[in-house]
Amino acid sequence: MSSHGAPIPMTSDRSGPLTGTADVPGDKSISHRSLILGALAVGETKVTGLLEGQDVLDTAAAMRSFGAEVEKRGDTWHVHGVGVGGFEEPDHVIDCGNSGTGVRLIMGAMATTGIAATFTGDASLNGRPMARVTDPLALFGAQAFGRSGGRLPMTILGASDPLPVRYAVPVPSAQVKSAVLLAGLNAPGETVVIEREATRDHSERMLAGFGAEVRVEDTDEGRVITLTGQPELRPQEIVVPRDPSSAAFPVCAALITEGSDVLVPNIGLNPTRAGLFTTLQEMGADLTFENPREEGGEPVADLRARFSPGMKGIEVPPERAASMIDEYPVLSAVAACAEGRTLMTGVRELRVKESDRIDAMAKGLRACGVEVEEGEDWWAVTGRGAGGVPGGATVESRLDHRIAMSFLVLGLAAQARITVDDAGPIATSFPVFEPLMTALGARIARGGA
Ligand SMILES: O=C(O)C1=C[C@@H](OP(=O)(O)O)[C@@H](O)[C@H](O)C1
Numbered sequence: 001m002s003s004h005g006a007p008i009p010m011t012s013d014r015s016g017p018l019t020g021t022a023d024v025p026g027d028k029s030i031s032h033r034s035l036i037l038g039a040l041a042v043g044e045t046k047v048t049g050l051l052e053g054q055d056v057l058d059t060a061a062a063m064r065s066f067g068a069e070v071e072k073r074g075d076t077w078h079v080h081g082v083g084v085g086g087f088e089e090p091d092h093v094i095d096c097g098n099s100g101t102g103v104r105l106i107m108g109a110m111a112t113t114g115i116a117a118t119f120t121g122d123a124s125l126n127g128r129p130m131a132r133v134t135d136p137l138a139l140f141g142a143q144a145f146g147r148s149g150g151r152l153p154m155t156i157l158g159a160s161d162p163l164p165v166r167y168a169v170p171v172p173s174a175q176v177k178s179a180v181l182l183a184g185l186n187a188p189g190e191t192v193v194i195e196r197e198a199t200r201d202h203s204e205r206m207l208a209g210f211g212a213e214v215r216v217e218d219t220d221e222g223r224v225i226t227l228t229g230q231p232e233l234r235p236q237e238i239v240v241p242r243d244p245s246s247a248a249f250p251v252c253a254a255l256i257t258e259g260s261d262v263l264v265p266n267i268g269l270n271p272t273r274a275g276l277f278t279t280l281q282e283m284g285a286d287l288t289f290e291n292p293r294e295e296g297g298e299p300v301a302d303l304r305a306r307f308s309p310g311m312k313g314i315e316v317p318p319e320r321a322a323s324m325i326d327e328y329p330v331l332s333a334v335a336a337c338a339e340g341r342t343l344m345t346g347v348r349e350l351r352v353k354e355s356d357r358i359d360a361m362a363k364g365l366r367a368c369g370v371e372v373e374e375g376e377d378w379w380a381v382t383g384r385g386a387g388g389v390p391g392g393a394t395v396e397s398r399l400d401h402r403i404a405m406s407f408l409v410l411g412l413a414a415q416a417r418i419t420v421d422d423a424g425p426i427a428t429s430f431p432v433f434e435p436l437m438t439a440l441g442a443r444i445a446r447g448g449a
């Protein structure tokens with residue numbers, strides 16, 4: 001919801017060994033898609049392991065506003081869908097809270113139905129660019145009326161007579177790709193999306209699982225995804241794997257905190273999501289994948305992370321950026337505890353997330369005594385070595401869950417306490433972060449410095 005409550009300051013202090021098992025929640029990307037595709041299927045989709053973070057709960061509420069029934073019974077979420085093209089016009093504003101994924105995918109899903117809907121979010125989401133989605137939706141015949149700069153609040157008037165579209169996505173964004181595919185569901189004929197760099201492919205996988213005809217080809221132009229419109233989607237039983245982007249926090253905390261040995265079981269390791277773990281291994285992290293297996297069409301393993309005092313800074317290749325885009329903030333916390341310089345390039349997209357993540361991390365890291373250089377689409381962190389980060393600062397989380405969690409992780413290995421001015425946004429993606437981390441032995445607590 002857009003009304004963000006009073007700030008919740010949180011502190012993090014140098015901790016003894018982190019040990020035990022960290023059961024992180026379900027994948028955020030897959031959770032949003034389960035609810036949206038469930039709402040577009042004919043009949044009842046059942047979802048277990050759904051992330052019950054505020055971002056996903058806002059998407060559940062939105063699906064109800066478009067006419068789907070969404071309710072939790074026991075451990076299972078039941079979504080009674082209205083069929084492709086069956087969305088009702090909401091009689092109130094759709095509030096997507098803090099969630100770029102929620103608003104952009106839902107705009108896509110309604111854009112080829114002849115209804116209107118008005119979207120808003122919190123101060124962070126209302127500052128983020130939406131033209132990247134409304135430009136391709138206009139090709140289907142949808143119209144967008146938003147604030148200047150293509151910002152929310154925004155009304156989308158869906159196309160009542162949509163045309164299929166061929167669209168090359170100009171930025172590496174799974175949200176834009178997914179919005180176009182979801183719009184293509186209710187357009188006749190074939191909608192084609194081309195992406196130069198492969199981004200997370202959960203939409204393609206799940207659309208196929210629901211019975212849509214989806215073809216993916218790797219060509220010289222990039223990945224070409226062809227969707228045949230107006231299918232009848234068949235309801236599914238979905239088991240959501242655990243989120244690698246959330247697993248990143250206990251994993252990175254264990255790597256930098258002396259004596260730690262932490263198991264993070266059942267993590268989804270779709271190659272379009274797993275770039276952080278490759279990067280950490282290249283830095284010399286003691287990180288292993290145990291019991292690799294397949295579950296629900298996604299590769300899964302148990303991650304084991306142990307304190308790794310000898311990590312070295314590296315150059316992270318730009319072509320890996322999409323597969324770890326949400327993990328750069330916490331990677332920069334690890335880089336601060338490594339030896340030498342970690343250079344991260346091809347990461348312009350970090351500037352348009354819940355906050356400008358390069359700026360937010362750079363300012364906070366500098367306040368903690370860490371040297372950071374930055375340019376428009378790159379940044380570099382010079383590590384202080386294990387146990388070498390001075391800390392002792394209060395940093396701003398800027399309505400950004402990943403900034404808040406990254407500094408709380410860094411505080412576990414810093415010489416003096418790190419305070420985050422508002423840890424409230426953590427509830428958007430990882431509502432059990434605080435109890436999970438404290439159960440491992442992390443000295444994270446509510447309250448100011
Ligand atoms: O499609 C998705 O589920 C997501 C795509 C990414 O955003 P972009 O599409 O803006 O890269 C990512 O940052 C976000 O957390 C989730």
Ligand SMILES: C=C(OP(=O)(O)O)C(=O)O
Pocket residue numbers: 098099100101102326353354402429
């Ligand atoms: C960028 C993120 O989310 P979204 O774009 O959905 O707000 C994120 O979770 O790091």
